[in-house]
Structure formats: structure tokens, C-alpha cells
Amino acid sequence: MTASPTIPTDLTEFAAHLRERLAPLVDEYAGDTGARPADDDRIAAVEELREGHEAVVEQVRRFQRALFDTGLAWPSGPAEFSGMELPATHQAVLDEVLEDMGFPSREALFVGLNIVAPALVHHAAPELANRVVGGLYRGELIGCQLFSEPGAGSDLASVATRAVREGDEWVLNGQKVWTSMGHLADVGEALVRTDPAAPKHAGLTMFLVDMHAPGVTVRPIRQMTGGAAFNEVFLDEVRVPDSARIGGVGEGWTVASTSLGSERSTMSGAAGPLTPYVTERLVALVRRLGAEADPIHRRQIAKTVAAVTAMRTSAALTPGSWTHHLAPMSGSVAKMLMVRALDEIATLVAEVLGSDAFVDSGARDEFAWSEFVLGVPALHLAGGTDEIQRNVIAQRGLGLPRR
Template sequence: MNEDLLVLATTTAEREFATQAVAFLSARYDRRRSLTANWGEGDEALSLFHESTDAQERAEANAARAWQRARWDAGFGWIAGPVEYGGRGLPASHDRLYRMIEGAFDVPDMSPLRIGLGTISPVLVAFGTPELIETYAVPMQRGDLIGCQLFSEPGAGSDLAGVRTRAIRRGDDWVIDGQKVWTSNGSFADIGLAIVRTDADAPKHRGLTLFVVPMDTPGVEVRRIRQLTGGHSFAETFLSDVAVPDSHRLGEEGEGWKITNRALAGERRSVGDRSHEMNARALELLRTLAERVGRSDDPLVRDRWAALYVSLQSARFQQQRMQAVPEDRLTGAERAIDKVVVAWAFRDLGRLAAELLGPSFAADTGEWGTFAWTRWSLGALGYRIAGGTEEIIKTVIAERVLGLPREPRV
């Protein structure tokens, strides 16, 4: 049993590791059921964003924490993490292998922990002091802390280097004032990684510094934002006279821009990583929808469905190829391409559903498997913005891959 998962391992060491991983997972969770869907049966949910109530959100976060703790205790929590901090010190390929194997099991949704594990912890390890790593990265990896990203501001999104939240040195502390927005997980995160201006006179990209801000520090106020799909995955974060010790500075003063870019590359990867399962499910539901509306033999519909299948498969292979490249050999453009291709797939899946559904795409009639597509399509817009908008990503690709003339910069 589960032999199909062991073939993912390519070396003897990986096979041994994969055997341990399968034993750990199969003792706790069943394999995911086959995706083959029948119209009207089972869960029709297709949201790209969580649409949870407060209580559900807390329960989801707790389930993710508990699962991360179980992984940690079994040695699968921080597979490629440094041994001196409790990681297992294995090559990144083992980490990828584990994620592929785990994807076959019905484990809890890890979305609440993704920013902390995928974008904040790696930059803490790369640029943080041992104290910052011990205090924040390790507990995040153990599932004890949840992180959020305090980057965007009302006047600084694509032009992130234009942030106006400022920090002023006062004795051993820095005092932060300003406003952040679109803070995913903001309402339940324990710590935030904030990019702020520490030198108003330096050139825009050089006057920025990063700080780890415990979200329960006096002066941090989180206000939820209601999204148009109904849930509230984001928040505005107001920082008023928030004092953080200098020991919470990540990297040197003025080094914030470089570190932020590393964090954003991690964010793009996590958009790509989590897309396969959602897309496979959406594609399968789309097939049953075409049958339901009597268009599964329509050559135009078949052509579009097949084109989607092909583009999703090629995105998947591109990701696998990219995963074989050591992180320090990536230029950033690879992840950018991946992110934009996945976001387009989300969009195109929704477009085909809209065409098949006609008016019931927009009207919530309660019919199984219809309005769910509206949520999908509205959520898809968010993925075209998160982690860098499509226009910004195209600029990255134009400059770094195609070698086109650079955008004018200030």
C-alpha cells in the first residue's frame, strides 16, 4: 500500500525518508479521495479564499497549529531547517518530497501558517540574529506562533519602497507609526514582519528597515476588512507609537528592501505550491458542469477544457523543474512566471464556468455547484494582485528574462 508514493523518491536516502513519511502520515490520515466528481454530490465549495466565521477561523488556525506540532515532533516539521535550531538539516529535495507525499493525504489545511512558514521564517533564518531565530522562527516552525506580513500600505503596494510608516529610534527601542493594509491572517497572527522607513533622507529603497512586531504590542490595532466574497481574510493594521526593541530589527538598518524581496519571492512560491489541488478540483467540477448543461460534446468547450488542462499540467511541470534548482540560483523571474500562469488559470477556469452557467453564474439560486463559481471568479482577481500584480510581474519578466529596456526608476 502507498507504493505509488514511494516512487517519487529518486535515491536510496530519499526512499528511506519517503518510507518514514508515508508511515507517519498513513498512521494519522486517510488518503485523499479520488477527485472524480458527480454533479450534486459532496462538497461544492470552490473558494480561493477562506469564507470562515470567527469561530471557524480560530478552529482552522488551531488545527493547522496542531498538525504542524505533530509534524515537528515526528521530524517532519522543519525538514531542511538548520540542525542547531531543531531542524532536520536535510536537503531541500527531501522537503519537496515530503510535501508531495503529504499532498496525497487528507491532512488539515495549512493556510493559516503559510506566510509564517513560507515567507517569514526563511528570512529570519537568513538575516536574523540567533535570538530572533530562537524566539520567532523556531516557534513558528513548531506551530506555536502564526506570522503575518505588514508590508502594503494605502499608498504603497506595487511601489512598496514608497512606504510611509516610519520608525524613530528612542533609546534601545524603535517607535513605529503608520498604517498597513491587506494584512492576511492579521486578525489572529501572533507576530508581524513590518517594513518601515527609518531614514527619510536616504534614497527611497535605502531608507527601509524590517522589524518583527509582536501583534499584542500596545498600539497595534487590527481591523478586519470584509472581502466581496463574504469572508474576511485580510485586515488593516494601525501602528500608533508601537515600541519594539532594537533586537527585533531584522538585518541592518537600511537593508529592508533586499530582505523584503527575498520574502516576496517566497510568497510567490507559496501561491504556486498550493494551486494544484484547487485547480485539479475546479477542472473536475468544470467537466461535470459541462455534462450537466449538455455541452460536454461541444468541440469549443472541449477545446477550452483541454487547453486549461494542458496549461495547468505545464505549470506543474515548470514548478517541479524549478524546485530542482537551488534557491540561490533562481533569479526571481521563475517564480514570477509561475505566479502569473497560475493566476491566469484561476481566471480562465472561472470564465469557462461563467459561459457554461449563463445567468446562474451571477444569481445565487441555491443550486448545487453554481454560485460557488462566482466566488471562485471573484477570488481569482485577488490572486492576480497578491504577491505582485500582473503588470508588475510582466515587468519583472520583461526585464530579467527577455532583457528588454528597464522601466524608468527613481
């Protein structure tokens, strides 16, 4: 890793600093380098890797390695994990600059970097945390989140996948579902039941599962957008060493809360679906169609601008430390503001394009939006549904009684 020069605290200067230091990577990694062909104008709410995805993933891994080598991979991360200990706002600037400079989308790495790594940093033994967090940030490992099950989604503490201890190992049996990027993953953060007799939140433990281990079967699930970004994962007599436990036995719920807080905060930032690129494309679309002159569209444009501004303003006002972004309440607020903004954008796009958004006429910037509009409903569910975010805000944030 190169020694880091003085890092500007001012965000505009920081962005300029990043651009300068990332410029040497442009030729090899930015633009039409296999990650996304230049003629592909699709906009997705949930980015999905399709045909030829192996080459895309390989390119993203190599880019992540190059980014790590510049020392810029994790602006808000702790120094002992090669982070720069900067506020989360600086992290957001990095994500924006990477997108603006045309570097590949790091969607395939999102879960590992933003869900699995925080859990390891906060709860795992140093040996496990160092090895795996380093691997995730160098692009050597792709992570997935093995939380949801057919019988445990919103009521996550009901997970039924069992882990039984045998000496220095645990034997896992059960089924997970909706596992984003599970088909690409090397490691999975698995919430499992270790004590069926304990109250449900207390009987859980978190493990890091080797996704290539015997007994792990991954089956992709086809979505209405046409992609297959998530999977069913079957765990059949999967042996996991006790050294791969994240946190204490019975402390799985605490570890899951760390991951979920980070997931909800980061998916609402520039690493998530509502990037400056999306809003720029939206503004261009509205202008091209002259939609701002239509009184009906003007109303929806105003609602969209208000929702996007609320989301960005809230992010800018949120305390900047990385640990704050792990807090359940701030993650839930950020996620609710994000889905509101996405809804308004999708409504506006559907309104101004009508059926052109869904019927591919070959025209640029029309059918390109279909994946976005169809993908937005999924974000009301991913990372916990809207109803669950409202419960978190009410109970853990505002201290209101449970019903």
C-alpha cells in the same frame, strides 16, 4: 522530534513514505475534525476563515505541532531549523499529500511559513531566527506581512510608516493595509522607513512586530467573496526592540525581496490555491456536465489544460533548491503561470455552470465554485500585481532597460 529514517529521493517513494509516517495523525486531524466539515464543498481561490474560525485556527495550530513532531514539517528547509534539506519538489509533495489525506488547510500559517520564515532564516540574528522560526513551524506563532500601505503597493519602496530609534528600541508609527491573517497573527514582518533622507530603497529597515503589543490595532476588511481574510493595521507608537530587527538598518529592501521571492514561488505551488484537489474537482465537474462534448467548452478545456500543464511543467523543471525559490525572477515566472492557469479554470467554470455558479440552488458542486471564481482576480494582485511581475522578469531576469 522523532529520528528520521532514510528519506527516499524518488518523489513517488517520498509520497509513500510521508503517507506511512503521517498515518498515525489521521484519526485526530484529518477529515471532519473541525477544520472543514465534510459537507462543506466550497472551493476557494483565497481560503477564508469564517464563523467559528477560532476553533479552526486552534486545530490547525495543533496539527502543525503534530506535523513538526514527526520531523516532516519543512522538507526543503535548512537542517538548523529542523528542515530536511530536500529539494523544493519534495516540499510540494508534502503539501499535496497533506491535502490528499484530508489534513486541515494550513492557509492561516501560509504567511508565517512562506514569507516571514525565509526572511528570518536569511537575514535575522540567530537568536531571533531560532526563536521565531521554531515558533512558526511548531504552530505556536502565526505570522503576517506588514508591507503594503494606502500609498505604497506596487511602489512598495514608498512605504511611509516610520521607525525612530530610542536607545535599544524603535518607535513605529504608520498604517499598513491588506494584511492577510493580520487578525490572527502573533508576529508581523514590517517594512518601515528608518531614514527619510536616504534614497527610497535605501531608507528602509525590516522589523518583526509583536502583533499583541500596545499600539497595534487590527481592523478586518470585508471582501466581495463574503470573507474577511485581510485587514488594516495601525501602528501607533509601537515599541519594537532592536533585537527584533531583521537584517541591517537600511537593508529592508533586500529582506523584502527575499520574502517576496518566496511568497511568489510558494503561492504557485501545492501550498497555494491551485492544488490537485481543485483540478480533480474541475475534471469531475466537466465530466458530470458532459462539457467535453460541447465544441465551445472543448476550446476552453484545452486552454485550461495547457495553462495548468505549463505551470506544473515549469515547477518540475525549476532547480530544486530552497534558495533558488527565493530568487525574484523564478518567483515572478511561477506566479504569472499560476494566475494564467487560475484564470482559465475560472473562465471554464463560469462557462460550464453559467449562473448556477453564483446562485445557490442547494445543488452540490455548483455554487461551491462561486468563491473560487470571485477570488481569482485577487490573485492578480496578491504578492505583487501582474504588471509588477512582468517588470521584475524584464528588468531583473532579462536585463531589459527600465522605461
